[in-house]
Amino acid sequence: MSNKDDALQEIEYLFNQSYKVFHKDKKLANKYVQHARKIAMSLNIKLPSEIKRQFCKHCYSYLVPGNNLRVRINKNKIVYYCLECKKFWRKPNN
Numbered sequence: 001m002s003n004k005d006d007a008l009q010e011i012e013y014l015f016n017q018s019y020k021v022f023h024k025d026k027k028l029a030n031k032y033v034q035h036a037r038k039i040a041m042s043l044n045i046k047l048p049s050e051i052k053r054q055f056c057k058h059c060y061s062y063l064v065p066g067n068n069l070r071v072r073i074n075k076n077k078i079v080y081y082c083l084e085c086k087k088f089w090r091k092p093n094n
Helices: 003-021 026-042
Strands: 069-073 077-082 088-092
Touching: 003 026
Parallel strands: none
Antiparallel strands: 069 077, 077 088
16 A cells, blocks of 8 residues: 555545544544645645535535535535635536
8 A cells, every 4th residue: 555545544534533523522623624634735635526525625624514514506506605714615516
């Protein structure tokens, strides 16, 4: 296994831990996300799309639909709205 494969496993583990701890401690979940991003940036790893959608691109907080994320469909686009920083982003609905 290469160093990037180990790092990708570590990133997935950190996001799983963020999911488990989110309802108890949001700050800890956000720290896990920040740590995972630092690992990815240091080794220049492209994150999978399912991981990219789990955190806000503006404030880097871990997102859970219904708690701090609003998801809507508008004009054939999926609109993600972060309730932490009040920013939104759109994704085409194919």
